[in-house]
Every structure is written in C-alpha cells, then in structure tokens.
Amino acid sequence: MNRNALKISTAVLAAGVLLAACAPGSGSEDPPSSEDREISTDLAALGDITLTVWDQETRGGQDEQMTQLNEAFMDAYPNITIDRLSQSFDDLETTLRGALTGDDAPDVVQANNSRGTMGAFVGADLLLDLTPYADAYGWTDRYSESVLAASTYSADGVTFGEGNIYGLPQVGEIVGIFYSRAALSAAGIDEAALTGGTWADFTAALASAQAAGQVPIQLGNLDGWPAVHVFGPIQGQHVPADQIAALGQGNAGASWLTPENEAAAAELQGWVESGYFNEGPNGTDYDAAWASFGEGTGTFLIGGSWLAADLEAAMGEDVGFMAPPPAEAGGQRATTGATGLPFAVTAQSPNADAAAGYIDFITSDDAMAVLAETGNMPVNRTAELAPESGVNADIFAAFGDVSENGHLLPYLDWATPTMGDTIGAALQDLIAAQTDPAQFTQVLEDDYSAFVAEG
Amino acid sequence: MRHQRRYLPYLYLAPALLLFGGFLIYPLIRSVQFSLFEWDGLGASEFVGFDNYVELFTDEVLRAAFGHALVLILFFSVLPLVLGLVVAAILNRAQVRGLGLFRTVVFLPQVLAMVVVAVAWRQIYAPDGGLNTALRAVGLDALTRTWLGDYTWTLPAVGIVGTWVQTGLVTVLLLAGMGRVPRELFEAARLDGAGAIREFFAITLPSVRGEIAVALTLTIVAALKTFDLVYVTTGGGPGNSTTVPAYEVFQRAFREGAVGSAAAIAVALTAIIFVLNVIVNRIAEGRQG
Numbered sequence: 001m002n003r004n005a006l007k008i009s010t011a012v013l014a015a016g017v018l019l020a021a022c023a024p025g026s027g028s029e030d031p032p033s034s035e036d037r038e039i040s041t042d043l044a045a046l047g048d049i050t051l052t053v054w055d056q057e058t059r060g061g062q063d064e065q066m067t068q069l070n071e072a073f074m075d076a077y078p079n080i081t082i083d084r085l086s087q088s089f090d091d092l093e094t095t096l097r098g099a100l101t102g103d104d105a106p107d108v109v110q111a112n113n114s115r116g117t118m119g120a121f122v123g124a125d126l127l128l129d130l131t132p133y134a135d136a137y138g139w140t141d142r143y144s145e146s147v148l149a150a151s152t153y154s155a156d157g158v159t160f161g162e163g164n165i166y167g168l169p170q171v172g173e174i175v176g177i178f179y180s181r182a183a184l185s186a187a188g189i190d191e192a193a194l195t196g197g198t199w200a201d202f203t204a205a206l207a208s209a210q211a212a213g214q215v216p217i218q219l220g221n222l223d224g225w226p227a228v229h230v231f232g233p234i235q236g237q238h239v240p241a242d243q244i245a246a247l248g249q250g251n252a253g254a255s256w257l258t259p260e261n262e263a264a265a266a267e268l269q270g271w272v273e274s275g276y277f278n279e280g281p282n283g284t285d286y287d288a289a290w291a292s293f294g295e296g297t298g299t300f301l302i303g304g305s306w307l308a309a310d311l312e313a314a315m316g317e318d319v320g321f322m323a324p325p326p327a328e329a330g331g332q333r334a335t336t337g338a339t340g341l342p343f344a345v346t347a348q349s350p351n352a353d354a355a356a357g358y359i360d361f362i363t364s365d366d367a368m369a370v371l372a373e374t375g376n377m378p379v380n381r382t383a384e385l386a387p388e389s390g391v392n393a394d395i396f397a398a399f400g401d402v403s404e405n406g407h408l409l410p411y412l413d414w415a416t417p418t419m420g421d422t423i424g425a426a427l428q429d430l431i432a433a434q435t436d437p438a439q440f441t442q443v444l445e446d447d448y449s450a451f452v453a454e455g
Numbered sequence: 456m457r458h459q460r461r462y463l464p465y466l467y468l469a470p471a472l473l474l475f476g477g478f479l480i481y482p483l484i485r486s487v488q489f490s491l492f493e494w495d496g497l498g499a500s501e502f503v504g505f506d507n508y509v510e511l512f513t514d515e516v517l518r519a520a521f522g523h524a525l526v527l528i529l530f531f532s533v534l535p536l537v538l539g540l541v542v543a544a545i546l547n548r549a550q551v552r553g554l555g556l557f558r559t560v561v562f563l564p565q566v567l568a569m570v571v572v573a574v575a576w577r578q579i580y581a582p583d584g585g586l587n588t589a590l591r592a593v594g595l596d597a598l599t600r601t602w603l604g605d606y607t608w609t610l611p612a613v614g615i616v617g618t619w620v621q622t623g624l625v626t627v628l629l630l631a632g633m634g635r636v637p638r639e640l641f642e643a644a645r646l647d648g649a650g651a652i653r654e655f656f657a658i659t660l661p662s663v664r665g666e667i668a669v670a671l672t673l674t675i676v677a678a679l680k681t682f683d684l685v686y687v688t689t690g691g692g693p694g695n696s697t698t699v700p701a702y703e704v705f706q707r708a709f710r711e712g713a714v715g716s717a718a719a720i721a722v723a724l725t726a727i728i729f730v731l732n733v734i735v736n737r738i739a740e741g742r743q744g
Contacts, residue, residue: 222692429694
C-alpha cells in the first residue's frame with residue numbers, strides 16, 4: 001500500500017511539473033480598450049438590460065439605502081433590471097478574485113480601494129476606466145479631490161491616487177476620538193477646551209483621566225488591525241500628510257525610516273508604558289473593548305465612525321466625537337479616514353453604459369439625502385445633511401471639516417497586499433514591547449520597499 | 456468473456472474514480488503546478504521553479520508557522536494520548552456506573568464544529584473571561600493574564616483547546632480497543648498478583664497498539680491542518696506567535712494574492728502529513744508483526 005502511495009505521489013508531482021509549461025493565468029484575453037469606445041449617458045435608450053450588482057451593504061441602514069436606491073433606479077429606467085447579490089465584506093473580498101477572472105463576471109462590484117484589491121484588479125485589466133464617464137457626468141465637481149484620489153490608479157495599477165478613476169464611493173468614514181462626557185467631568189476635563197484644543201491638550205487629558213482612576217483609552221487589539229486606527233491619528237500628528245499618503249498608497253518616494261515615524265511609534269508605546277490602555281489590549285476582543293466603553297468603562301475610544309450607531313444606542317447623550325486635535329491651535333486636522341468601498345464597473349461587462357449610469361445614480365446628490373435618512377454618513381453634502389444632535393452630528397461635522405479643510409489620510413493597510421498583516425503584527429509587537437520604535441518602522445519599511453521595488 | 460470480466464470491477468468503480476480524480480487528484484496536481492509560479496491569482500504568472508519552496512526555509516514567518524504546527528502535535532496528539540490512556544484504563548478496569556453518559560460527555564467536543572469551540576474558548580480566555588475569573592476566585596490572581604495576547608502563553612492556550620477536543624476521541628477509541636481484550640487475561644494477571652499498573656503495561660497497552668496508531672494518525676493530521684481554531688481565536692497573533700501553515704495558505708491565497716507561495720506551503724504541508732503518518736503506521740505495524 002505504501003509503495004502504491006509513493007507511486008501516486010510521484011505521478012502527481014510529475015504531472016504538476018509537466019503542466020508547468022502552461023502557466024496559470026495566461027489564458028485571459030485583453031479586455032476592450034475603453035478609450036476608443038463611444039459612451040452613452042442616455043440610459044433609457046439602451047434597451048432591455050439586466051445589471052448584476054455585487055455589494056456588501058448587508059447591515060440595517062446600509063441595506064435599506066441600497067434597496068431604496070435600486071427601486072428608485074428601476075422606476076426611473078424600467079428597461080433596466082438590477083440583479084443584486086449582497087454579501088459580507090469578508091465574503092466579497094475573498095470571492096471577487098474568482099468572480100472577476102471567471103467567464104461570467106458581475107457588471108458592478110464594490111471593490112476595496114486597497115492595493116490588494118482594486119490595485120491588483122486594475123493591474124490585471126479587470127476594471128473599467130471610468131474617466132470618460134466622470135467627464136460626462138461631472139463627477140470631478142461632485143467629489144472632493146482627496147475622496148476621488150482614493151479610487152484613482154494609473155492604468156497599469158502602479159501608482160495609487162493619480163491617473164484614471166475606477167470607482168465611486170457612497171459613504172464617508174473617519175477615524176477619530178469618542179469620549180464619555182460623564183468620564184470627562186469626573187476627571188475634571190473641560191469638554192469645550194478639549195475639542196477646541198490641541199493634541200497636547202488631549203494627551204494631558206489622558207494623564208488626568210488616569211490620575212482620576214479611569215481607563216483612559218479602551219483598545220481591543222486581539223486581531224491586530226484595531227491598533228492601526230490608533231496609530232493613524234498619532235502618526236498624523238508627527239508625519240507630514242503627503243508622506244503618510246504616499247506610505248498608505250504604497251507609492252514610491254516615501255520611507256518609514258524617518259525620525260517622525262519613529263516618534264509616532266514611540267508615542268504609542270509611551271501610552272502603553274504610562275498605562276493609558278485597558279489591561280492586555282492585545283488579548284482583548286475588538287467588540288468587547290467598544291462594548292466596555294459603551295458600558296461606561298473608559299474615557300476615550302479611538303476608532304472609526306462606523307461605531308457611532310452602536311455607541312449611541314448604549315450611551316445616548318453621554319458619547320461625543322472629535323477628530324484628533326491639531327498639533328498647534330487653529331492648525332489643520334489630519335486623521336485616517338476615507339470612503340466606503342467604491343462601486344466599480346468590471347472590464348468584462350457588456351453593459352458598461354448602464355453600469356456607469358447606475359453608479360452615477362446611487363452617488364448623486366439626491367442619493368446622498370437617502371443615505372443620510374437611512375443612518376449612513378454620505379460622502380458628499382456631509383455637513384449639509386448632518387443630523388441636528390447626537391454623536392452623528394459631531395461625526396458629520398468632523399468628516400466635513402477634515403475632508404475639506406484638513407487631511408483625510410489613507411488606511412495604512414492599503415499600501416501593499418501584505419501590509420494589513422504586517423502592520424497588525426508589528427503593532428502587536430510594539431504594544432507588547434517586543435520591539436522598539438526603530439524595529440517597528442524597519443518591519444514596515446521592509447514590506448513597503450519590497451512592494452515598491454516590484455512595482 | 457474473461458477479458459470483459461477483468462475490466463468489469465473498474466466499470467463499477469468508475470463513478471467513484473471519476474469523482475476522486477476530479478475533486479482530489481486534479482486539484483492536487485494543479486496545486487503542485489501553481490507552486491512553481493509566482494502568481495497573484497489575477498493576471499499573468501511567472502515561472503519561478505522551486506523558489507516558493509526555498510522560501511519555506513528562508514522566510515522567518517513560514518519557518519515559525521511550521522514550528523508552531525509541531526508544537527501543536529504535542530497538544531493535539533501526545534497529551535490527548537496520555538490522558539486518554541489513563542482515563543480509558545480507569546474506566547475499563549473499574550466498571551463505572553453511567554459509562555455511556557461519560558463516554559458521550561468526553562466525546563462531545565468532537566461533535567462540535569471547531570469554529571463553535573473556538574468562539575467559546577475565545578470567551579473563556581478573554582481578560583475578564585471565565586478562566587481569569589476562576590483563577591481570581593480561588594486566590595490565584597498572580598496567574599491571571601491576557602491568555603490570547605501573551606507571547607509566551609498564547610500558543611499553549613490554543614494548544615489546550617486542541618487537547619480538550621481530541622482527548623474524547625482518543626479515549627473512546629482506546630476504550631473500544633480495551634473492550635476487545637478477553638476478561639480472562641486480566642483475571643489471570645490478577646491471579647498472578649499483578650497490580651493495576653503492572654496489568655496496564657503488560658496487557659492493556661500492548662493490546663491497543665492498533666488503536667493508538669489510529670488515534671495518532673487522526674490527531675496528528677488534525678494538529679497539522681489546524682486552521683479554524685487559529686483563525687477564530689488569535690488570527691496568528693500576537694505578532695506572528697501563533698500562525699500555522701494552513702492559516703498562511705489562506706492568507707496568501709485569498710488575502711495577499713500570493714497563490715504560488717500558498718500552493719507551495721499547501722504541498723509541503725500535505726507531504727509532511729503524509730510522511731508522518733507513514734512513519735506512525737510503520738512503527739505500529741512493525742511492532743505488531
């Protein structure tokens with residue numbers, strides 16, 4: 001029996017080696033070039049079409065807005081039917097590669113802005129360049145430059161942030177500082193002075209909170225990525241915004257090995273040493289951390305705007321939100337943030353005109369109002385559509401301020417296909433004092449420079 | 456007529472062989488093929504020969520991953536075997552009342568999906584979870600820690616979950632084996648004045664050699680292909696201190712777009728599992744003969 005097994009395994013190996021002659025991924029044909037094609041924005045004249053749309057708007061308000069907008073679209077264009085497939089972010093991320101390289105790709109997909117997803121798809125000619133439609137529909141007027149940059153790549157996928165437009169987002173996201181008003185007053189911290197103050201005022205507040213016996217910052221970093229959202233705002237204080245943008249977009253010309261980046265890492269490690277975090281952040285679940293904050297343990301929580309609905313449900317009027325304060329009074333605010341996943345058109349789609357028209361429809365000014373009504377933060381008209389009160393009023397205002405007057409910085413894990421893993425593990429090492437700030441920046445530099453060199 | 460008959464069995468087997476070939480052999484061949492390329496799963500690929508295999512030895516994270524898998528064998532196979540032998544020997548010797556119930560309870564972790572097990576243990580290991588609460592309750596505050604965030608303790612903590620799951624399987628297997636041993640043998644041993652321990656080493660242990668081989672085969676495979684447990688409890692962290700080969704395969708193939716590297720790890724893992732099991736079975740068969 002063992003001899004047979006040996007024979008079989010040898011045969012399998014040999015067959016694999018023989019097959020090596022025909023390379024995987026070599027069978028795909030070149031997609032039609034978008035430049036030579038006539039585009040049309042007259043959707044009603046396109047005839048009967050079924051558009052397949054893959055999105056990840058599965059949760060309450062997200063699903064609601066999608067349903068409403070799809071119905072409105074089909075009412076406006078009875079000749080076009082939307083065939084919607086909605087799945088979780090993780091499922092979409094892992095199935096999209098197969099779907100786009102298969103024979104029957106969907107027409108419209110939500111593709112993550114990152115190098116590993118949108119960048120890789122653009123490099124492999126799987127997404128349609130939407131620039132001609134952007135001109136026709138006036139998208140450059142509708143969107144701010146920094147928002148459009150997040151779904152812009154060069155045609156070869158090498159440069160991120162410049163070149164062709166490959167998708168449009170519906171919603172905005174911002175990473176900032178949630179705080180508990182009750183905890184602030186218990187620690188003797190003045191809320192108005194804090195939100196209108198500087199970064200130094202914020203770090204002083206951390207010390208006051210600790211002196212008052214509170215947990216200054218809740219962090220659940222079991223999965224590694226939550227600490228990226230704490231590091232991002234700190235980095236924004238130390239490192240010039242254009243350098244962070246280059247590092248986050250994985251473009252050549254920047255380096256992690258700078259004194260500023262090291263200072264940012266040192267500040268985060270200093271927070272750990274000062275005992276500003278809850279016990280064992282690396283062993284604490286993300287959901288458990290924000291839930292503890294919601295239950296009243298903790299003064300601050302540094303995290304994304306997507307937590308607002310749950311925190312407001314738990315804390316009501318007690319929870320407030322601010323963008324990380326600037327280094328100097330009156331200065332520009334810089335923080336991690338961006339957009340929800342952009343909607344893109346696949347290169348294979350035979351219905352490109354209808355698909356682009358659909359994306360225009362669900363990102364229009366009217367659509368922004370629908371998004372706001374259903375509890376989402378629209379990426380455009382944000383300040384205008386802000387709710388009157390509550391934590392979402394703070395968040396809408398902060399996003400409007402940072403995206404228009406400050407620097408909305410890319411997520412650092414967008415930089416390379418492996419960066420999410422690399423930075424997550426590196427931050428866990430840094431927080432656990434397994435590495436020092438210099439070693440931390442070196443690990444990130446290795447990942448970044450290896451990718452840039454390949455470019 | 457005779458000619459026809461010789462091929463007839465294969466005709467009956469054909470559907471199964473086709474399925475086996477289509478869903479097992481073909482993907483395996485393709486994996487070997489992919490492992491020789493650098494490919495992102497999307498565009499064109501580049502033939503790199505055995506570079507992806509060389510990486511298995513040069514990439515620190517990968518070396519560590521295989522090292523962790525070997526540590527997990529201790530927790531998934533060796534510990535459950537020792538525990539299972541003791542428990543089964545006791546249960547077999549003393550005619551415990553409610554043996555059926557006990558067997559079921561011990562076997563229960565095997566029935567649960569690993570993801571369910573992992574989610575439950577993630578709660579137990581949480582900083583204010585069951586384990587730390589229990590330790591504090593009995594005054595062992597000094598032993599409490601963030602089990603899934605501690606560089607020394609996380610891998611053993613994950614391993615213990617494996618021990619918890621596999622012990623039941625091993626115990627039930629061994630109990631079945633011990634049940635086959637004729638009562639007269641034990642009686643004879645007792646008449647000769649053998650104690651429980653002597654009896655165990657002279658009769659029980661040699662007679663369940665076959666079951667031990669089966670148990671080791673199953674648990675070693677489980678240890679080496681661990682994925683869901685790590686994915687749910689730690690995601691390979693903190694740092695890279697609990698990452699395992701199967702987790703790296705998933706990460707590289709589906710998240711990082713390094714299909715060739717993922718395939719090379721998968722092929723190497725398959726080979727290691729295969730070789731280890733051949734060795735286990737050789738030893739067991741050899742001694743029996």
